[in-house]
Amino acid sequence: MREGMIPAVLGTVVTASSAAFLGSRYKIAATGILGFGLAHIVLGTIDLFEHR
Template sequence: MREGLIPTVLGTVVSASGAAFLGSKYKLAATGVLGFGLAHIVLGAIDLIEHR
Protein backbone atom coordinates (compact mmCIF):
# COMPACT_ATOMS: atom_id res chain seq x y z
CA MET A 1 0.00 0.00 0.00
CA ARG A 2 1.34 3.42 -0.93
CA GLU A 3 2.48 5.69 1.85
CA GLY A 4 0.07 8.59 2.34
CA LEU A 5 -3.00 6.82 1.01
CA ILE A 6 -4.54 6.13 4.42
CA PRO A 7 -4.33 9.76 5.67
CA THR A 8 -5.77 10.98 2.37
CA VAL A 9 -8.74 8.62 2.51
CA LEU A 10 -9.27 9.29 6.21
CA GLY A 11 -9.14 13.03 5.56
CA THR A 12 -11.77 12.68 2.84
CA VAL A 13 -14.12 10.86 5.21
CA VAL A 14 -13.57 13.38 8.02
CA SER A 15 -14.03 16.34 5.65
CA ALA A 16 -17.27 14.89 4.32
CA SER A 17 -18.64 14.39 7.83
CA GLY A 18 -17.61 17.92 8.82
CA ALA A 19 -19.27 19.36 5.72
CA ALA A 20 -22.44 17.42 6.49
CA PHE A 21 -22.71 19.08 9.90
CA LEU A 22 -22.14 22.66 8.69
CA GLY A 23 -25.88 23.31 8.59
CA SER A 24 -26.48 22.18 12.17
CA LYS A 25 -26.30 24.22 15.35
CA TYR A 26 -22.73 22.96 15.94
CA LYS A 27 -21.28 25.06 13.13
CA LEU A 28 -18.03 25.92 14.95
CA ALA A 29 -17.26 22.27 15.74
CA ALA A 30 -18.13 21.25 12.16
CA THR A 31 -15.73 23.89 10.83
CA GLY A 32 -12.96 22.51 13.03
CA VAL A 33 -13.61 18.94 11.90
CA LEU A 34 -13.63 20.08 8.28
CA GLY A 35 -10.30 21.83 8.79
CA PHE A 36 -8.71 18.74 10.33
CA GLY A 37 -9.96 16.65 7.43
CA LEU A 38 -8.55 19.06 4.87
CA ALA A 39 -5.21 19.07 6.69
CA HIS A 40 -5.09 15.27 6.50
CA ILE A 41 -5.84 15.40 2.77
CA VAL A 42 -3.03 17.89 2.15
CA LEU A 43 -0.47 16.00 4.25
CA GLY A 44 -1.45 12.66 2.71
CA ALA A 45 -1.18 14.10 -0.79
CA ILE A 46 2.29 15.44 0.02
CA ASP A 47 3.32 11.93 1.13
CA LEU A 48 1.86 10.40 -2.02
CA ILE A 49 3.79 12.82 -4.25
CA GLU A 50 7.00 12.58 -2.23
CA HIS A 51 7.20 8.76 -2.17
CA ARG A 52 6.59 7.87 -5.80
Protein backbone atom coordinates (compact mmCIF):
# COMPACT_ATOMS: atom_id res chain seq x y z
CA MET A 1 0.00 0.00 0.00
CA ARG A 2 1.32 3.43 -0.92
CA GLU A 3 2.52 5.69 1.84
CA GLY A 4 -0.06 8.36 2.60
CA MET A 5 -3.05 6.31 1.54
CA ILE A 6 -4.12 5.43 5.08
CA PRO A 7 -4.17 9.04 6.37
CA ALA A 8 -6.03 10.21 3.27
CA VAL A 9 -8.71 7.52 3.59
CA LEU A 10 -8.96 8.01 7.36
CA GLY A 11 -9.34 11.77 6.83
CA THR A 12 -12.11 11.17 4.31
CA VAL A 13 -14.01 8.97 6.77
CA VAL A 14 -13.58 11.45 9.63
CA THR A 15 -14.62 14.39 7.44
CA ALA A 16 -17.72 12.63 6.17
CA SER A 17 -18.81 11.51 9.62
CA SER A 18 -18.28 14.94 11.18
CA ALA A 19 -20.18 16.60 8.31
CA ALA A 20 -23.20 14.56 9.35
CA PHE A 21 -23.10 16.22 12.78
CA LEU A 22 -22.89 19.82 11.52
CA GLY A 23 -26.67 20.21 11.69
CA SER A 24 -26.95 18.92 15.25
CA ARG A 25 -26.46 20.71 18.54
CA TYR A 26 -22.77 19.66 18.57
CA LYS A 27 -21.87 22.07 15.78
CA ILE A 28 -18.68 23.43 17.41
CA ALA A 29 -17.28 19.95 18.10
CA ALA A 30 -18.22 18.79 14.60
CA THR A 31 -16.41 21.79 13.09
CA GLY A 32 -13.25 20.95 15.04
CA ILE A 33 -13.36 17.30 14.02
CA LEU A 34 -13.99 18.39 10.42
CA GLY A 35 -10.77 20.40 10.55
CA PHE A 36 -8.79 17.40 11.78
CA GLY A 37 -10.26 15.27 8.99
CA LEU A 38 -9.34 17.85 6.35
CA ALA A 39 -5.82 18.08 7.76
CA HIS A 40 -5.43 14.30 7.43
CA ILE A 41 -6.61 14.47 3.83
CA VAL A 42 -4.11 17.24 2.99
CA LEU A 43 -1.18 15.55 4.72
CA GLY A 44 -2.00 12.15 3.21
CA THR A 45 -2.22 13.69 -0.25
CA ILE A 46 1.13 15.40 0.23
CA ASP A 47 2.66 12.04 1.17
CA LEU A 48 1.11 10.40 -1.88
CA PHE A 49 2.61 12.97 -4.25
CA GLU A 50 5.94 13.10 -2.41
CA HIS A 51 6.58 9.33 -2.55
CA ARG A 52 5.72 8.57 -6.17
